[in-house]
Amino acid sequence: MTPPVLDIRDLGISFGGLKAVDQVSFSAERHRITTVIGPNGAGKSTLFNLISGAIKPQRGQVLIDGVDMTGAAPNRTKAAGLSRSFQITNLFFELTVAENLRLAAQVLEPAGRAFLPVRRSERAMAKTAQMLERFGLTHRRDEIAGNLSHGDQRRLEIAVCLASEPKILLLDEPTQGMSHGDTEDTAKLVRNLTEDVTVLLIEHDIGLVMDLSDHVVVMHQGRKLAEGPPKVVRADPAVQAAYFGHH
Amino acid sequence: MRDRLTTSMRASHVLALIFVVAALCLAAFGAATGDTFYLRLGTEALIFAGLALSVDLLLGYSGALSLGQALYFGIGAYVSALTLMKVPSFWLAMGAAFLVTLAAAIIGGLIANRVRGVYFALITFGLAQVFAKVVYNTRELGASDGMIGVPVIQIGLGPFSVSAASPAGFFLVVLGIIMGLYALTAYLLDTPFGRVLTALKANEKRVPFLGYSVWRARMAAYVFAGLVAGLSGALYPMLRGFVSPELMFFATSGNAVISVILGGVGTLIGAIYGSVLLVILKSIIGSWTEHHLIVIGLLFMACVMFLPKGMVGFVRPRIERLLGREPAAPEPAPPSSATIKSGSAA
Numbered sequence: 001m002t003p004p005v006l007d008i009r010d011l012g013i014s015f016g017g018l019k020a021v022d023q024v025s026f027s028a029e030r031h032r033i034t035t036v037i038g039p040n041g042a043g044k045s046t047l048f049n050l051i052s053g054a055i056k057p058q059r060g061q062v063l064i065d066g067v068d069m070t071g072a073a074p075n076r077t078k079a080a081g082l083s084r085s086f087q088i089t090n091l092f093f094e095l096t097v098a099e100n101l102r103l104a105a106q107v108l109e110p111a112g113r114a115f116l117p118v119r120r121s122e123r124a125m126a127k128t129a130q131m132l133e134r135f136g137l138t139h140r141r142d143e144i145a146g147n148l149s150h151g152d153q154r155r156l157e158i159a160v161c162l163a164s165e166p167k168i169l170l171l172d173e174p175t176q177g178m179s180h181g182d183t184e185d186t187a188k189l190v191r192n193l194t195e196d197v198t199v200l201l202i203e204h205d206i207g208l209v210m211d212l213s214d215h216v217v218v219m220h221q222g223r224k225l226a227e228g229p230p231k232v233v234r235a236d237p238a239v240q241a242a243y244f245g246h247h
Numbered sequence: 248m249r250d251r252l253t254t255s256m257r258a259s260h261v262l263a264l265i266f267v268v269a270a271l272c273l274a275a276f277g278a279a280t281g282d283t284f285y286l287r288l289g290t291e292a293l294i295f296a297g298l299a300l301s302v303d304l305l306l307g308y309s310g311a312l313s314l315g316q317a318l319y320f321g322i323g324a325y326v327s328a329l330t331l332m333k334v335p336s337f338w339l340a341m342g343a344a345f346l347v348t349l350a351a352a353i354i355g356g357l358i359a360n361r362v363r364g365v366y367f368a369l370i371t372f373g374l375a376q377v378f379a380k381v382v383y384n385t386r387e388l389g390a391s392d393g394m395i396g397v398p399v400i401q402i403g404l405g406p407f408s409v410s411a412a413s414p415a416g417f418f419l420v421v422l423g424i425i426m427g428l429y430a431l432t433a434y435l436l437d438t439p440f441g442r443v444l445t446a447l448k449a450n451e452k453r454v455p456f457l458g459y460s461v462w463r464a465r466m467a468a469y470v471f472a473g474l475v476a477g478l479s480g481a482l483y484p485m486l487r488g489f490v491s492p493e494l495m496f497f498a499t500s501g502n503a504v505i506s507v508i509l510g511g512v513g514t515l516i517g518a519i520y521g522s523v524l525l526v527i528l529k530s531i532i533g534s535w536t537e538h539h540l541i542v543i544g545l546l547f548m549a550c551v552m553f554l555p556k557g558m559v560g561f562v563r564p565r566i567e568r569l570l571g572r573e574p575a576a577p578e579p580a581p582p583s584s585a586t587i588k589s590g591s592a593a
Contacts (some may be wrong), residue, residue, distance in 0.1 A: 054458065078458035090456075092449035096251045106439045107458045114440045118250065121439055127514050142251055164458065 003066035005030045005198045006082075006168050008165055011060035016229045020046045022222040023060070028168065028215075031194045034163070035209050038109035038219035039243060044202045045087055048170050051200075053077040064168065078107075083155045083166035087176060087202070095148035096136055097156060100145050101128040117200040127163055135159040135189075153184040158186075162193070169197045175205060186213055210234065217242065252445065256437050257514040259568035262559060263429060266519060269401045270422050290486050292526035293418075297479025298499070299506040299518035300425070302471040304432055305502070306515030308441070309468040310448030312368045314500050315375025318355065319473040320346050322378075323389065323480030328490045337402040337411075341481050346538030348477025349470065356469040361450070372497065379495035390488035393491030397484040402425045415490035421482055427474050433500045433515055433554065435471070444468050446565070447515075505543075509550050511557025520558055 008246035011024045017098040021043045028034040032136050049055040051062050056071040063069065064080045072080070090099050102118065105127035113121050132138040135155045140148065147157060154174060161169055174190065187208055193199055203209050209216060209230065215231045218225040220242045226233055233239055268287070277286040286503060300322045323344040359370045380442040382388050389395075399412045402420055402537045409416040435441045443464045446454050454461050486488050493499065503518075512523025528546065532539040554561050 044478060074455035075458050075460050078456060084456060089455050092446055092453065094449045099252060104457050109439065115438050118439055118442060129374050239289065
């Protein structure tokens, strides 16, 4: 049996006395959407930081394709096939839309191309064009990323993550601050991503989570409260008390 | 596919070409009239332009302000002088300066790249000051007087040979080397390697998540900048026949930063224009008044206030627009504000 593409085991970190993430274990199935939900401060973004290498975990393990990547720096988890987006848009705001994508796609090129002019990196260029097309940004390719609308920036954020052809995509609230229409478009887009990648998602919009997810992990005060298919999780009394109870 | 950063670099090349043509005119005019003063001054300006180029590589591209770039300039100058006094060979002096600066820049980089921002600026400043004081107090290196008596050399260039004492000849050699360093730097910045440096400046925190090592990129930029400064510095004793610890002092590093800001940060060719302007201003104003630094200081302030992107930063966008209008390849242009310009001119 092949190992799960992303396997999290007993992951934990404390800040001061606070256990921000505590004994969290789950795995993400290949070509499925796994969503992490939970109220603010539940430790979702910290979990993403631990997985992507932005913060070193104090306890537990992160395995990518069966390889132990616990505490590896972000450039190494990226090389292992994990790409992540950020809750607060994190782009190269002074650079053009195309250059943002080209920088991400450059890792697809053999190392020898690093010292040839950029226009010789045909694969990265083709990938850039493909991403622009797919995310409806072709007409804005020469625009400075900082000048894009919020919705376009959020889309570009996902496109940048995808341009390097990762195995696993971590999306931290991709629809944050988006209009209703944009949110639906983004949901459709995320759904289509699973042809190529395994998606791990943080999302607040419960309706969206129920529609989109194959598997839901509920976090509460740093711990995993429950996990399972969306409907099962929703029916779980503990989850309802912690999370849905307020609705 | 048009690329904005490539277009910017091409616009810098246009200005570089204008610069070279102007320099060649000066050389021809100087040689015809038997001038020594202006050609020597121009040569000195070019040598310091190399130092400014290395400052712009760090400040304008990788986004790190070095206040001690004169350290490598000075090391290059001293190594070159020491070599020339033993063996008067141009290529040997350049080779020795290259190797020693390489080693020094790796050590300096390991220290300075542990921090960023203001701390990086302070550490580079400190490194240069400490090293300059060591040289200042080392009798074997001439201490505060520096070293005089660097012999006049013959520079072998294949079948030709140029004397460093020939004002026009040595001017052309230095022009060739500095513009060569410019071309190499510009080339590297338009490769994927160089674009990662640009990404560092734009948003360093995002870079590791694209799979690049920030530390490696910063080290590469720092060592390369050190080499550019060192090779430029190696030319100095050939021109002046001496070296002194002042070459490593903050005034030298500071002048390079001022040159870059006058010329335009992040334009490369701006560093060269800025350096020439600064050397000329110093010389002209210095002949009127001994308080020339006040005038230069005021000019610098005016430049920061009214030309925040420097001279080249002001001119270059216009050239970019001209270059952008020439359709390099037929491109299907959907009607949008970003592409109307190229569409209407086609």
